[in-house]
Amino acid sequence: MNAEPSGRAWHTIVIDVLKRHNVNLVTYVPDNVLRPLIEGIEADPFFTAFSVAREEEGVGIINGAYMGGTRGILLMQTSGFATLANVLASLPVPFQIPTLMLVSERGTLGEFNIGQSMVARTMRPVLDSLAIETHTMTRLEEAEFILDRSIVQAYATLAPVCFIVSPLLTGGKVFAK
């Protein structure tokens, strides 16, 4: 992990940028790496945050909320993203609904679960095939810029965007023997 001028952790940067852009609805399926982000969001009264049973639900909820005038984001891990191809292809992409997604990247850089390492390989091809703007976040000093600019772009161009947070940024999940 690398230096960030203000010394903020990656998850604090995410919270700051979401607040600046008035993204106040957060749906998630939890992940160990996302824990500090989820805890920070849950502790902040600015946000309405709750877990859903399945990632597809989260897309539906934040898409409905957008049409009702509220901005939202879906947090998940790589394997959860793998459940979304049909929903992305039939809801936010054709309806042109800005949809913020943040994925904790499993399956690489020390993965210990073969299921995670296999399914992770489907993520970028799915995003690419639907032409969804995607950024892999690896460096702390770039995090704010990537999030800030891409959120502006998503709402301006009425398109989904996916932020993949790499173990290079978060430290990832370490193999516990």
Next chain:
Amino acid sequence: MASIANHPARREQAKVMNRYDITKRMLGLLHRDEAVIGGIGYSNFDLWAASERPQGRRQQNFYMLGSMGLAVPIALGVAIAQPNRKTIALEGDGSILMQLGALATVAARGQKNLVVVILDNGAYQITGGQKTLTGLGADVVAIAQGSGLTQSAWAADESAFEELIALSLKEDGPWLIGCRIDTDKPKDTTERNPPRIKDNFMRGLGTLKS
């Protein structure tokens, strides 16, 4: 007095009603620009057909295309964004069976302004009438109650349906109303233009001005 306790019917006791007719009855009871989210398939088509009026088609409707099972989550999102507007998810049995967790999510949120209407004919009618799991014994109202949606009931007949809809529009939810419906052909086919569907809906909700 109208009360959920007056509606103890079980699925097998509920009358099989006509899809278009009850959709029309439901829309007839809406008087405050309530939002309606139509799932996919024939429930969607009949919502479109029943929403045609001399002064133009009802604007506060959203019509899904694909994304099977997401009518309830989309409605929940609208309901969260606009807590003073009642929001109705109109969903088929095959669709809700795909996303049963959404019922528990709605219950856990205790979303007061949300109404779920399940149109249950026990069949994947649009693909040739193959049986769904409700046609093989699953009871969506019982599943909803077990998911924490205590205000869930089968509509015994048309007048019970109207009473339940009126109750759900007046009192705090979340509500789930089960309707057994027939396999009649839908009266029309929904227009398939996603950005136009979204823009119309957002104009109807006041979130798109132009």
